[in-house]
Amino acid sequence: MNTVTLANDSMTFPSSGTTTTSSVNKTDVDIHSVVEELKRAKQAVGKPFLDNPKFKTRDVNVYYNQTKQAIFNASLDIGRNEVIAMIGPSGCGKSTYLRCLNRMNDTIPGTKVTGDLLLDGEDIYAKDQDPVLLRARVGMVFQKPNPFPKSIYDNVAYGPRLHGLAVNRSELDDIVEQSLTKAGLFNEVKDRLNSPGTGLSGGQQQRLCIARAIAVSPEVILMDEPTSALDPIATATIEELIDELRSSFTICIVTHSMQQAARISQRTAYFHLGYVVEVNDTNTVFTNPGHRLTENYITGRFG
Secondary structure, three states: OOOEEOOOOOOEEOOOOOOOOOOOOOOOOOHHHHHHHHHHOOOOEEOOOOOOOOEEEEEEEEEEOOOEEEEEEEEEEEOOOOEEEEEOOOOOOHHHHHHHOOOHHHHOOOEEEEEEEEEOOEEOOOOOOOHHHHHHHEEEEOOOOOOOOOEHHHHHHHHHHHOOOOOOHHHHHHHHHHHHHHOOOHHHHOOOOOOEHHHOOHHHHHHHHHHHHHOOOOOEEEEEOOOOOOOHHHHHHHHHHHHHHOOOOEEEEEOOOHHHHHHHOOEEEEEEOOEEEEEEEHHHHHHOOOOHHHHHHHOOOOO
């Protein structure tokens, strides 16, 4: 994995495990002037758009209860078989945007999403789009491990059974084994597949949730701070897994760890106050950011 050194700062993002702090002093930010500047911007700084993207999103707005707007005119593309990291201060809208990609926001009463969100050119918010089938194509791994109160086997088999992906027990066994293997967990649990998934360690539970997500052969995996509740060793295991899964899936990850974003992603999107401020390849974002807000955030001036 990459090692990235920040421009204009002494902070280094190491290749594994360790965390660092910035010596840059905090500064006050004039929120009103920042918002006005972001409103005037026609698009994010950098390279928000790609040729033949997996996801194409344009002018996405998200409202809660028709009174609070959480996302403002977000436009960016997500490439095929890439890991894109979404970073920014708490409350900046990155998780809200992520949940738009498989319509998880539909489960929140009073939420309204506008704009164009296309998966392989197909409008995922079209009236004839079944959200359940969409979520089979676009899986989700949440911040805290959430295995079902079932056996390890049944946790992974749940999706394939629901979607009729196996015609017999032998095929289902193969799907479970392959999914656990891809998640780097099979060798650790192969002798106790009938044991409760909730009895695993935190890191193992999160890998079980990843196995559950990939068991239905999704095209995209969304990860909302998947390692925030894990220790450094479990975090490193998940990061290695994400790097391996990229060859088969498109992965979008929200993270508060800039070290993690630098280690595992190929592109990074910086969100601020509900706006997409900058999108570019990860090395450029962290070594030569194109917007002062991005630079202020990654050098620790606010956040």
